[in-house]
Amino acid sequence: MSFATEPLRGRVVAPRDLSADERRLWCEFCSTPALAHPFYSLAFSECVARVHPHVQVCVLERGHRVEGFLPFQFPGVWERALGAAEPVGGSMSDSFGVIARPTARFSPAELLAAAGIHAMLFHHLVEDQLCFGLSGEQPRPRHRIVIGDDPTDYWRRLKAANKSFVAEIERRQRRVIDAFGPLRFEFAVGDPADRLTRLMSHKRDQYRTTNVPDALAPTWKRALLLELTSRGDPDCSGVLSELHAGNTWVASHFGLRDRHTLHYWFPIYNSALAKLAPGHLLVRHIIDEGLAHGIGIIDRGEGDQPHKTAWLTEQSTLYRGLWSRPGLRSLAYRAHLAISWRVQARSRRSAGRPDRTKE
Secondary structure (H helix, E strand, O other), X not given: OOOOOOOEEEEEEOHHHOOHHHHHHHHHHOOXXXXXXXXXXXXXXXXXXXXXXXXXXXXXXXXXXXEEEEEEEOOOHHHHHHOEXXXXXXXXXXXXXOEEOOOOOOOHHHHHHHHXXXXXXXXXXEHHHHHHOOOOEEEEEEEEEEOOOOHHHHHHHHHHHOHHHHHHHHHHHHHHHHHHOOEEEEOOOOOHHHHHHHHHXXXXXXXXXXXXXXXXXXXXXXXXHHHHHOOOEOOEEEEEEEXXXXXXXXXXXXXXXXXXXXXXXXXXXXXXXXXXXXXXXXXXXXXXXXXXXXXXXXXXXXOOOHHXXXXXXXXXXXXXXXXXXXXXXXXXXXXXXXXXXXXXXXXXXXXXXXXXXXX
16 A cells, blocks of 8 residues: 655644644544544543543644544553553543544554554554554454434334344333333433442442453543543533333443444443343333434444344444564563463463453
8 A cells, every 4th residue: 555655744742732723623533424433532532631641642744734643542651661552541442543634544654653652552443444554453343233313213124134132122121111110211311420430330340240350440440431421522421321110220321422423331230130131121222212312323342242233233343453663662562462461361261251351
């Protein structure tokens, strides 16, 4: 692939130090369909920067024109010394890439050199990013529920594609109502901070009981969710939804939304109701009421689990990988990763844990 003849230059700044024109450009780039996602927003990078000490943005320029932005962070002081970066938000971000003009083209080597970093370990490189010249390995499926303009039409299409699944959801919903009372759903609760704290506590209990690594163990990750809850930016704001039956709590979900997309992120449900499919009932109500709040797409993220594929979804591809430049620091980082991965694999085997970091 050939790239523009003018060399790519990078200027690395903190998110807060972007100029007004650069902030306007970032938001303009995110208005395109390929980048209309809360994890790409300037607001997300700003929220991460408030709770994580090593967040930076590389302003990418060719000639006198800004071509795009690459937000990133260093996991810690040691990685910063090696110039070994990761996507902004680390494992909390489910969409990675450059925020750029539709016509922009970059090679991974160009990006690393422009940002002054020696390696970038990433996951969730979105398929749309390949058009910018980027590349990854280990393809994994990504599922999105596209509701469209009419939830009734979506349910009609889902019933045609998976009639038994729809019938089972309806049957279990009737059982919940009969046992506990009428369903009450709030798409966006009015006092999210306290309820989000409870959700995080429940989620961490779930990680412990299922032997899954605790994705919310680092303090900064819990602080990030609370920061996102207080953010009212239309390109990135936290939404906490709750479903009750009578006086019984059924399920909750905390996700991120932009104007039209809700990223399905941290769900939790009443374990006493596990046989009544509370998670599916929650998704059903988000679909039914989401459109009234401007939501036409629910991004279910990475994975091919049955609880995702049962819904009528559009599938695309996410990539993982490691970009690096030649040099001693990259070699040292690769050696560190190899040792770390072996230790983690041994730990998972001894604990009988699946190989995943976030459910």
